[in-house]
Amino acid sequence: MPLTKPNQELKRDLKEAAALLKWSGVDLFTISKRLLDAGDEIGAAELMKIALSYQAIEDKLVSYADEVKSGRVKRNAEQSG
Structure with missing residues (x-):
């Protein structure tokens, strides 16, 4: 079942935040x-x-993003924005 637009945005935002933390950690290292x-x-x-x-x-x-993808975590339409 395809993700709703709010869930697609949530998954993308979580992945982006994870990537930012990863590269910030590399810089700090x-x-x-x-x-x-x-x-x-x-x-x-x-x-x-x-x-x-x-x-x-x-x-x-990344784990939370995977949960969004699997449907275990959902973002309500009124929460997006």
Whole structure:
């Protein structure tokens, strides 16, 4: 059964947010490596912690998008906008 337009939008928005978190995490990881190379172990560790938390949230958003696709989660038409 095809997704309704609001559910298509929800799925797309969740996937976009997950992708943004993924690439932000990659950027933070790269910066943390630079900090580590510069001798800032504390700053590097803090950024790595943030990057890993982004990865966990990204995984959740992808899971939610899959639930929308399967029909387990639906967006009401009045919620879209």
